[in-house]
Amino acid sequence: MSFKAVILVGGPQKGTRFRPLSLQLPKPLFPIAGVPLIEHHIDQLSQLSGLSEIFLLGFYSSDLFTDFINRCQQTYRVSIRYLEEPNPLGTAGGIVSFKTTILSGDPDAVFVINADVCGDLPIEDMGQEISKLSQASCLLLTTEATRQQSVNFGSVVTDSNGKVIHYVDRPTTFVSTNISCGVYLIKSQVLQKLDLPLNGDGIWLETDILPELAASGNLYALHTTRWWSQTKTAAAVLYANRHYLRLYKKRYAARLCKNGAQIIGDVFIDPSAKVDPTAKIGPNVSIGPNAIIGKGVRIKESIILAEANIEENACVLQCVIGWRSVVGPWARIEGIPHEPNPNVPFAKMENKPLFLADGRLTPSLTILGSDVSVAAETIILNCVVLPYKELTCSYKNQIIL
Amino acid sequence: MAAWVSEKVCASLESACAYNFKSSANITQEIDGSLDEIKWGRSEVKIENNSGDKTHPCGTPLGHSRKLEIKSVTRTQNFRKSHQSSVATCIAVRNGAEIGYGVSLTPAQKPPKMKALILVGGYGTRLRPLTLTQPKPLVEFANKPMMLHQMEALAQVGVDTVVLAVSYRAEQLEQEMAVHAERLGVRLIFSLEEEPLGTAGPLALARKHLEGADPFFVLNSDVICDFPFRQMVEFHKSHGKEGTIAVTKVEEPSKYGVVVFDEKSGEIDEFVEKPQEYVGNKINAGLYIFDSAILDRIPLRPTSIEKEIFPAMATSHNLYAFVLPGFWMDVGQPKDFLKGMSLFLAHKRATAPEELSTGAAIHESAKIQGNVLVDPTASVGENCVIGPNVVIGPRVRIEKGACIRKSTILSDSTIANFSWVSGSIIGRKCSIGSWVRIENNCVIGDDVVSGFFWGENQKTRLLYYV
Numbered sequence: 001m002s003f004k005a006v007i008l009v010g011g012p013q014k015g016t017r018f019r020p021l022s023l024q025l026p027k028p029l030f031p032i033a034g035v036p037l038i039e040h041h042i043d044q045l046s047q048l049s050g051l052s053e054i055f056l057l058g059f060y061s062s063d064l065f066t067d068f069i070n071r072c073q074q075t076y077r078v079s080i081r082y083l084e085e086p087n088p089l090g091t092a093g094g095i096v097s098f099k100t101t102i103l104s105g106d107p108d109a110v111f112v113i114n115a116d117v118c119g120d121l122p123i124e125d126m127g128q129e130i131s132k133l134s135q136a137s138c139l140l141l142t143t144e145a146t147r148q149q150s151v152n153f154g155s156v157v158t159d160s161n162g163k164v165i166h167y168v169d170r171p172t173t174f175v176s177t178n179i180s181c182g183v184y185l186i187k188s189q190v191l192q193k194l195d196l197p198l199n200g201d202g203i204w205l206e207t208d209i210l211p212e213l214a215a216s217g218n219l220y221a222l223h224t225t226r227w228w229s230q231t232k233t234a235a236a237v238l239y240a241n242r243h244y245l246r247l248y249k250k251r252y253a254a255r256l257c258k259n260g261a262q263i264i265g266d267v268f269i270d271p272s273a274k275v276d277p278t279a280k281i282g283p284n285v286s287i288g289p290n291a292i293i294g295k296g297v298r299i300k301e302s303i304i305l306a307e308a309n310i311e312e313n314a315c316v317l318q319c320v321i322g323w324r325s326v327v328g329p330w331a332r333i334e335g336i337p338h339e340p341n342p343n344v345p346f347a348k349m350e351n352k353p354l355f356l357a358d359g360r361l362t363p364s365l366t367i368l369g370s371d372v373s374v375a376a377e378t379i380i381l382n383c384v385v386l387p388y389k390e391l392t393c394s395y396k397n398q399i400i401l
Numbered sequence: 402m403a404a405w406v407s408e409k410v411c412a413s414l415e416s417a418c419a420y421n422f423k424s425s426a427n428i429t430q431e432i433d434g435s436l437d438e439i440k441w442g443r444s445e446v447k448i449e450n451n452s453g454d455k456t457h458p459c460g461t462p463l464g465h466s467r468k469l470e471i472k473s474v475t476r477t478q479n480f481r482k483s484h485q486s487s488v489a490t491c492i493a494v495r496n497g498a499e500i501g502y503g504v505s506l507t508p509a510q511k512p513p514k515m516k517a518l519i520l521v522g523g524y525g526t527r528l529r530p531l532t533l534t535q536p537k538p539l540v541e542f543a544n545k546p547m548m549l550h551q552m553e554a555l556a557q558v559g560v561d562t563v564v565l566a567v568s569y570r571a572e573q574l575e576q577e578m579a580v581h582a583e584r585l586g587v588r589l590i591f592s593l594e595e596e597p598l599g600t601a602g603p604l605a606l607a608r609k610h611l612e613g614a615d616p617f618f619v620l621n622s623d624v625i626c627d628f629p630f631r632q633m634v635e636f637h638k639s640h641g642k643e644g645t646i647a648v649t650k651v652e653e654p655s656k657y658g659v660v661v662f663d664e665k666s667g668e669i670d671e672f673v674e675k676p677q678e679y680v681g682n683k684i685n686a687g688l689y690i691f692d693s694a695i696l697d698r699i700p701l702r703p704t705s706i707e708k709e710i711f712p713a714m715a716t717s718h719n720l721y722a723f724v725l726p727g728f729w730m731d732v733g734q735p736k737d738f739l740k741g742m743s744l745f746l747a748h749k750r751a752t753a754p755e756e757l758s759t760g761a762a763i764h765e766s767a768k769i770q771g772n773v774l775v776d777p778t779a780s781v782g783e784n785c786v787i788g789p790n791v792v793i794g795p796r797v798r799i800e801k802g803a804c805i806r807k808s809t810i811l812s813d814s815t816i817a818n819f820s821w822v823s824g825s826i827i828g829r830k831c832s833i834g835s836w837v838r839i840e841n842n843c844v845i846g847d848d849v850v851s852g853f854f855w856g857e858n859q860k861t862r863l864l865y866y867v
Contacts, residue, residue, distance in 0.1 A: 110728070179438075246541040278802075280835075280836075296801070296802040296818060297785070297803065297819075298819065298835070298836040312784075312802065313804065313819040313836075314818070315804045315836040315838070329804075330804045330819075330821045332821070332838045376802065377806075377821060377823070378490070379838060379840075
């Protein structure tokens with residue numbers, strides 16, 4: 001079978017919960033495990049034989065993606081194009097508007113992937129599955145969630161053959177522990193038939209198309225037990241970072257750093273970063289291009305973005321350090337770990353609001369936006385710091401505007 | 402132990418150069434009349450009649466030998482019963498080398514010996530967890546047990562009997578202080594109160610030890626200062642009344658009890674507890690001198706010296722205030738312990754900078770900033786930053802890249818690589834891990850092993866995880 005793929009990248013008005021990390025860079029390009037978020041999708045899609053083209057569909061200005069697309073086309077040897085939506089018309093609106101472009105060359109089916117999901121996506125399994133199901137018009141990826149959390153996702157009820165007999169997006173009461181992963185494989189003839197409503201409203205996959213397909217008995221589900229998560233909030237990036245680093249061991253073992261400093265567990269260090277050999281790094285750390293890591297620095301469970309400078313003896317735990325930020329000697333930047341409850345099977349990341357019901361900041365990672373400087377010997381605990389701040393004393397549990 | 406020996410005794414010693422001997426006319430006369438020859442110790446010493454010559458045979462004027470120390474006393478004995486003098490042969494040491502033998506005499510007429518009572522009190526809960534494994538008076542302040550600072554200062558002004566008023570028995574305290582007392586030539590008496598007696602009751606309990614013609618000292622055990630006891634005694638004798646209270650200036654008098662007194666004579670008018678309006682900035686410093694007469698004012702039951710006894714004494718014009726020169730701090734709780742440490746180090750810097758030793762095992766790349774006291778047996782690794790205001794105890798190991806500010810590290814602890822410690826007290830035998838952050842008046846008990854942690858807030862006293 002022949003395939004194409006569409007990655008829904010959204011736009012600057014979307015992904016606001018990803019701030020301050022999305023203030024200067026489109027969220028889909030935020031590097032996780034050293035690689036932009038959607039490059040992981042492109043990488044996984046490009047493994048599928050029969051895939052001829054990948055479209056990035058969104059309402060960011062197209063020039064933001066030009067360099068990225070050029071590089072990925074070379075790396076993954078697949079055609080990639082950016083399709084800029086003139087105005088937001090729902091999750092399926094863009095696909096419908098550009099259906100002629102997407103369906104040119106007559107692919108049999110088209111993958112549609114939300115950019116804010118991440119995981120070890122079984123792309124190949126989905127391709128094989130749909131070729132076996134001649135009656136299916138769409139295959140969606142599902143995974144198991146807890147009863148409690150399932151209502152935050154699209155709930156899917158299937159029969160023993162994998163046929164979806166009921167689909168409802170974010171129900172108010174419990175329907176099923178099977179949830180939609182936001183990854184779909186849609187037959188071309190289904191897309192061909194779609195049209196935008198004449199009244200100018202948008203069209204949504206989750207609320208307009210999938211329930212209808214389920215009702216007509218043409219929607220099938222492929223259940224996965226592999227790692228899957230969402231990256232809706234900035235707090236979710238470290239969890240995704242950890243798992244993408246783990247996945248490197250399977251296919252990109254060379255990307256994982258083994259020496260140059262005291263390395264513990266899975267660590268990605270960009271070759272252009274300068275890391276002092278006395279630094280102790282890991283587990284689950286990614287360090288971006290041209291970052292400088294000084295003597296006696298300790299970094300654990302963190303992402304250090306490009307050109308950041310961690311000066312000697314500083315300690316960085318559970319943090320994202322923004323581009324060009326400087327952390328002074330003996331400073332300690334520390335966040336509160338945020339990950340699915342390990343004691344509950346199938347628990348997913350909670351996309352908690354920034355503040356608790358009583359007005360306190362939700363304990364979470366510490367995030368330094370770009371160009372932040374932190375004075376020597378201070379502690380920044382559980383804070384979100386916006387770009388260009390100069391911190392001269394210690395802060396705890398604050399959003400520093 | 403002071404040694405009084407005549408010039409002539411020195412002059413007759415073989416290889417004598419300079420000795421820790423004070424010239425004293427009284428003793429010379431006494432020797433004149435009573436001694437001819439002493440066969441003693443390692444050498445035969447002949448005592449000749451005093452010529453009155455004040456110059457040493459080697460030409461060193463007497464009184465220039467104050468840095469000498471008596472290394473060991475080989476024997477002591479009452480030489481003649483009629484004079485009650487004791488004689489000893491000694492080895493004199495200067496700059497670590499034995500330079501000769503000396504003879505010391507304890508004069509028949511001793512200078513007046515004073516007594517002191519130290520209010521040790523209870524369990525020192527405010528300094529927990531340090532006081533869980535060690536009685537508070539033994540907790541080292543600037544590498545010396547807190548109480549020893551007071552004991553040594555008392556011994557220096559001729560106090561020969563110290564009563565420790567305790568409310569619980571601590572074998573460790575009794576044993577360790579007994580060793581120090583013997584070294585200082587002080588008789589130590591433990592006075593145990595069966596029930597809490599407040600701040601005055603212990604005086605009544607120890608009455609039989611304190612009574613006598615001479616005035617006696619009473620000290621709160623938590624106080625650290627320069628202990629100007631000699632001036633205090635002179636002041637006390639000059640006004641001739643029942644009691645003298647040392648007072649000290651504070652910035653925020655509203656937190657304390659303020660002593661209102663005549664700035665010229667020192668006579669105390671009244672005490673104002675936590676004044677709302679400014680009445681003065683001098684507070685009770687917890688150091689007193691009393692005549693025995695005060696003992697008649699104190700009943701043997703729980704009594705507060707500050708609230709009950711002092712106001713009555715002030716009313717009868719019997720209480721005077723002595724303004725302490727220099728620094729003062731009540732170091733009974735962690736924040737003040739560290740403040741007192743800083744003041745103590747600054748005082749040492751001003752008066753005896755050579756005592757602010759920085760140890761031998763400090764890596765050349767380590768930076769010592771400001772006033773720092775490092776025990777010679779402690780080691781500091783490369784690229785460390787130590788100070789200002791840090792005390793590092795015996796056998797402490799600071800590994801490389803650590804930064805320590807305004808803290809006390811007690812003996813035998815280890816601070817591993819790249820850790821940061823500020824404003825905290827680390828107990829004995831602690832093992833602090835790498836990249837640990839400790840701050841905000843943290844007090845780490847003895848034998849704590851830590852991984853990652855930080856001082857969360859002022860209320861945090863003990864935080865650790867292994």
